[in-house]
Amino acid sequence: MPVITYREAIRHALAEELERDANVVVLGEEVGQFHGAYKVTEGLLAKFGPQRIVDTPISEAGFIGMGIGASMLGVRPVMELMFWSFYSVAFDQILNNAANVRYMSGGQISCPIVIRGPANGGTNVGATHSHTPENILANHPGVKVVVPATAYDAKGLLKASIRDNDPVFFLENTMLYGEKGEVPTEEYVLPLGKADVKREGTDLTIVTYGRSVLHSLAAAAVLEKEHEISTEIVDLRSIRPLDLDTVLASVAKTHRVLVVEEQKPFCSVGSQLAYMIQREAFDELDAPIHKLATIDAPAIYSPPVEVEQLPNPQRVIKAALQAMA
Amino acid sequence: MSKKTSANTEKTPEPAHGSPHRNAAINARLTADEKIALHRKMVRIRRFEERSLRAYQGKKIGGFLHLYIGQEAVAVGCCSLMSANDHVITAYRDHGHALAVGMDPKPLMAELYGKATGCSKGKGGSMHYFDPSRNFWGGHGIVGGQIPLGVGLAYGIKYKGLKGAAMAFMGDGAVNQGAVHEAYNLASLWNLPVVFVIENNGYSMGTSQARSSAGELAQRAAGYDMEWGQCQGHDIYEVRAMMDKFLTLAREKSRPSTVEIDTYRYRGHSVADPDNTYRSKAEIEEYRRTKDPIQLFQNQLLSEGVLTEALIEQIDTEARAEAENAAEFAEASPFPTVDDIQQDVYWEADNPSERKSQGRLFFD
Ligand SMILES: Cc1ncc(C[n+]2csc(CCOP(=O)(O)OP(=O)(O)O)c2C)c(N)n1
Numbered sequence: 001m002p003v004i005t006y007r008e009a010i011r012h013a014l015a016e017e018l019e020r021d022a023n024v025v026v027l028g029e030e031v032g033q034f035h036g037a038y039k040v041t042e043g044l045l046a047k048f049g050p051q052r053i054v055d056t057p058i059s060e061a062g063f064i065g066m067g068i069g070a071s072m073l074g075v076r077p078v079m080e081l082m083f084w085s086f087y088s089v090a091f092d093q094i095l096n097n098a099a100n101v102r103y104m105s106g107g108q109i110s111c112p113i114v115i116r117g118p119a120n121g122g123t124n125v126g127a128t129h130s131h132t133p134e135n136i137l138a139n140h141p142g143v144k145v146v147v148p149a150t151a152y153d154a155k156g157l158l159k160a161s162i163r164d165n166d167p168v169f170f171l172e173n174t175m176l177y178g179e180k181g182e183v184p185t186e187e188y189v190l191p192l193g194k195a196d197v198k199r200e201g202t203d204l205t206i207v208t209y210g211r212s213v214l215h216s217l218a219a220a221a222v223l224e225k226e227h228e229i230s231t232e233i234v235d236l237r238s239i240r241p242l243d244l245d246t247v248l249a250s251v252a253k254t255h256r257v258l259v260v261e262e263q264k265p266f267c268s269v270g271s272q273l274a275y276m277i278q279r280e281a282f283d284e285l286d287a288p289i290h291k292l293a294t295i296d297a298p299a300i301y302s303p304p305v306e307v308e309q310l311p312n313p314q315r316v317i318k319a320a321l322q323a324m325a
Numbered sequence: 326m327s328k329k330t331s332a333n334t335e336k337t338p339e340p341a342h343g344s345p346h347r348n349a350a351i352n353a354r355l356t357a358d359e360k361i362a363l364h365r366k367m368v369r370i371r372r373f374e375e376r377s378l379r380a381y382q383g384k385k386i387g388g389f390l391h392l393y394i395g396q397e398a399v400a401v402g403c404c405s406l407m408s409a410n411d412h413v414i415t416a417y418r419d420h421g422h423a424l425a426v427g428m429d430p431k432p433l434m435a436e437l438y439g440k441a442t443g444c445s446k447g448k449g450g451s452m453h454y455f456d457p458s459r460n461f462w463g464g465h466g467i468v469g470g471q472i473p474l475g476v477g478l479a480y481g482i483k484y485k486g487l488k489g490a491a492m493a494f495m496g497d498g499a500v501n502q503g504a505v506h507e508a509y510n511l512a513s514l515w516n517l518p519v520v521f522v523i524e525n526n527g528y529s530m531g532t533s534q535a536r537s538s539a540g541e542l543a544q545r546a547a548g549y550d551m552e553w554g555q556c557q558g559h560d561i562y563e564v565r566a567m568m569d570k571f572l573t574l575a576r577e578k579s580r581p582s583t584v585e586i587d588t589y590r591y592r593g594h595s596v597a598d599p600d601n602t603y604r605s606k607a608e609i610e611e612y613r614r615t616k617d618p619i620q621l622f623q624n625q626l627l628s629e630g631v632l633t634e635a636l637i638e639q640i641d642t643e644a645r646a647e648a649e650n651a652a653e654f655a656e657a658s659p660f661p662t663v664d665d666i667q668q669d670v671y672w673e674a675d676n677p678s679e680r681k682s683q684g685r686l687f688f689d
Binding site for chain 1 (some may be wrong): 364412414443453457470473479484485504508511514649668673681682683685
């Protein structure tokens with residue numbers, strides 16, 4: 001199987017869907033002539049032309065709103081936010097319009113839009129460019145929130161997102177763009193809402209998603225070798241819809257849970273997960289559910305300190321040992 | 326042109342021989358029946374709204390109720406120019422537009438009552454009327470937030486190689502929202518077929534235009550290299566003459582434009598607004614007496630020999646009956662059930678046989 005980067009996998013998904021469906025268009029700041037701020041869309045303009053790959057002005061509320069309006073008419077826009085952090089500028093459009101229009105119209109209008117782009121911290125760009133909006137987005141019924149951790153997942157999930165008839169927010173972790181993984185050349189689509197057990201284990205379940213999957217895998221290797229702890233890692237892959245069944249099956253096997261997320265801890269996805277696990281699998285638990293998140297402050301710039309603010313393998317190991325105590 | 330102060334009650338003398346815009350091509354070719362239909366539509370809107378106000382006062386309607394009374398010539402004039410390919414989007418003062426595009430008053434009234442038979446199944450309310458089958462894309466509660474969507478409709482028209490244009494309505498307060506300016510820029514930059522329609526009723530809630538907006542509202546479009554125009558909204562002939570020009574520009578040249586139509590609302594901002602603090606009774610009375618769009622058009626059609634007193638009476642009686650029937654329909658309709666709350670949230674939840682995703686969409 002070819003080994004490609006997460007960035008290339010997303011690009012391939014875009015190209016295949018642009019090829020498949022003439023209603024698909026890619027719009028965003030610098031997606032065309034500049035090849036995308038993170039080079040995700042490189043080469044698409046040459047292949048598909050300026051009608052399909054559209055450079056927008058710096059105008060998040062305007063062009064996201066425009067994409068939503070166009071999607072109501074049956075266009076299938078894939079909008080790139082240069083950074084997901086700028087969702088705040090288009091928040092009204094994202095939540096009042098994309099999330100609500102189907103409901104407020106009594107089901108008469110659908111909004112098949114994908115908004116995608118780099119999210120999360122780790123690149124030392126400070127508080128304005130390091131947001132983790134998945135909890136805020138997923139709090140709104142009517143939208144879907146997808147957070148792929150690997151190249152394989154990113155491609156299959158983006159294809160599903162583009163074909164979905166509901167608004168999908170696709171959060172790519174900036175730190176993952178260069179990560180490589182096996183991606184088949186044959187066409188495949190991964191369903192949204194299906195978690196993936198990234199590592200089998202018997203002593204501890206780590207429920208996680210996004211870049212934290214990689215940290216957890218690194219930690220699991222150390223936990224195995226140095227502490228004889230066998231860790232199972234469940235990658236949610238999508239926050240809404242959420243595959244709790246796979247999580248519960250794992251809890252029934254290990255009886256201990258650590259939630260790892262690159263989010264601020266308060267009112268986070270992990271908080272909700274901890275609640276649901278204790279509610280639905282209380283009898284399975286041998287210990288309280290533990291949670292590891294980003295240290296609760298705006299993203300710090302200082303490069304070596306940001307590493308410590310975010311989840312990292314050492315922090316995961318420490319939290320796992322607490323969960324096992 | 327625009328109302329700059331709330332004390333502006335200057336009289337516009339009625340032209341002796343009726344509207345100078347009567348002879349504009351788009352008006353000159355109206356048949357007598359079409360003229361009567363325009364009049365009837367305005368009367369229907371007014372009677373519908375008066376009936377809805379009574380229902381509100383009778384505590385049958387919750388939330389806000391933003392009445393359009395006084396502005397009827399704008400929605401009816403603009404929407405009377407719609408072809409099958411044209412699209413409309415508006416803000417929360419949307420009853421007039423909904424009726425103007427031909428929606429049935431029954432589901433509209435039922436929506437106000439919060440009934441399952443409402444046009445949005447009781448999920449949207451007064452501010453959120455929709456009927457995509459009539460190219461009517463809402464009914465939006467965030468001031469100015471609908472304008473980028475309107476540009477999206479125009480983008481969709483152009484991308485799909487369709488023929489029509491989009492009309493995106495907003496109030497004079499909305500022009501100060503950033504999203505509106507982003508929308509202007511995109512529309513002009515990309516040659517999109519959209520007409521931005523500012524319905525300038527002089528006030529955004531309790532704030533007069535003079536206190537909220539610098540400069541002429543429509544003229545701002547010039548900064549985006551867009552054509553713009555202004556007209557009086559109490560004269561339906563004038564509205565149609567100007568809109569025809571700009572809709573043609575959109576349909577044939579795929580160019581956007583901004584038009585400002587001066588109009589007035591008789592009622593408060595919403596019915597919760599007692600309306601005695603920010604404008605005078607005299608101002609309202611003066612407008613009603615000299616510029617009522619229905620009265621003026623009626624006089625015009627009487628002088629043209631198109632309407633008769635008997636026909637006016639009949640149209641009014643029918644409009645009242647229609648509004649009453651709508652209220653009866655709403656009254657008799659069931660409320661949605663608690664089970665209905667979680668329907669129409671996701672396309673795929675409502676189409677389980679075609680559901681492609683897995684996992685939980687809803688939480689408790
Ligand atoms: C973003 C936003 N801010 C404030 C409001 C509250 N609000 C609703 S209508 C309104 C006045 C808007 O006036 P205008 O655009 O002139 O329209 P009109 O009411 O005159 O039709 C305000 C302030 C809102 N709905 N949305």
